[in-house]
Amino acid sequence: MGDLGVAVVTFPSAQILDVTGPLEVFSSATRLVPAAAYRTQVVSSSGGPVLASSGLSFGTTALTDVVEPVDTLVVAGGRDMAEACADEDLLAHVRRLASSARRITSVCSGAFVLAAAGLLEGRRATTHWAECQLLASAHPDVSVDGDAIYVRDGDVWTSAGVTAGIDLALALVADDHGPRAAAAVARHLVVYLRRSGGQTQFSPLLAAQAAESEPVRELLAWLPDHLTADLSVPALARRVHLSERQFSRVFKTEVGVTPSEHVERLRLEAACQLLETTRHAVDHIARICGFGAPETMNRAFRRRLDTTPGDHRRHFGHLAVQ
Structure with missing residues (x-):
């Protein structure tokens, strides 16, 4: 692919990482991948300095000065999305740029702007896990996936909260230049090419670290190293x-998911890591991760990740040999 223009739309009170995360991915790809050439610009309704929610101010170009077409439109998220979604001038410009863009994307709560502009109607989408219910209720015509790190529906891509913008941008680089290019960028930025599991794992697993009950804390620390043990509810309750x-x-109450859901997520995470970093057979991985039979692991991959162990390895297993 030739020169690809990327316009990142932002506004006052935006989350700075929603803007800079994807920018760093595209910038690194341009430096590291010979075939990549991304031209990025940060734009806002009126242009000029924009004050992010963190207190950092950064420069932007006015939306009226953006020359069409842009290849990739990225809408960042922020703290005051109600104001952004009510800005008819902003929405009009987003629609204008989207009409000629090859792909339309959002980071975190930027999905609300896309929805307000009518660009998510009849599509699957995601946003920050804490805002998924609000997006679904405010826009019932949007099918909201509350667990996805990012969702692709045709030429529209949406991502979960904050750092998921990096995952999304890496996926866009992979779409343009292949998974090896995206892997090179991920290694340079010292981030995962693809995080195992969905975004709902983060709130429960982080909450798990702060569990108030000492027996639950001890159990949570014990579980990852004993995935082949009997981890049924009766066995864990006895423990x-x-x-x-x-x-x-x-x-x-303390972890946010049922014991069975937590155990399955731990086993999936372990299986993904082994598929990506070893040449172990799938049936061996299923056994040592506690799934028992490959069919059981396959069903868990289908249900949680919308893929199969074999497909996961084909997409990401090359990391094991580089």
Whole structure:
């Protein structure tokens, strides 16, 4: 591909990482990948300095000065999305640029701007996990995936919260120049090419680190190293000396998901890492990650990641040999 123009739309109170995360990916790709040539610009309704939610001010170009067509339109998220979504001038310019763009994307709550502009109607999309319910209720014509790190629906891509903009930009680089190019950029930025699991894992797993109950904290620390053990609710309840009902209630309250969901996510994460970094057979990985049979692991991959272990390895397994 030749020279690709990227316009990142922002506004006052934007989250700075929603803007700079994708910019760093495109900038690094241009430096590291011989065939990549991304021209990036940050734009806003009126242009000039924009004050981000972090207090950092950065320069922007006025939307009226953006020359069409842009190849990739990126709409960043921010703290005051109601104001951005009510800015008819902003929405009009977003529609204008989107009409000629090869692909339309958003980071975090930037999905609300795309939805307000009518660009997500009838499509699958995602946003920050804490805002998914609001997006779904405000725009019932949008099919909101609350677990995805990013969603691609045709030429429209949306991503989850904040750092997921980096995941999205890496996926865009992979779409343009292949997974090896994206992997080179990911290694340079010291980030995962693709994080295992969905975004809902982050709120429960981070909450798990702050679990108030000492037995639950100890259990959470023990689980990742014992994935082949009997991790059924009765077995786990016995381990922490609680009744099954009491254990399930305490675990769900403190961790945010059921014990079975948490165990499955741990096993999926371990399986993804082994698929990406080893040449172990799929049935061996299923066994050592606690799934038992490959069919069980395959069903979990389908349900949680919308892929298969084989497809995951084909996309990301080359990292093991580079």
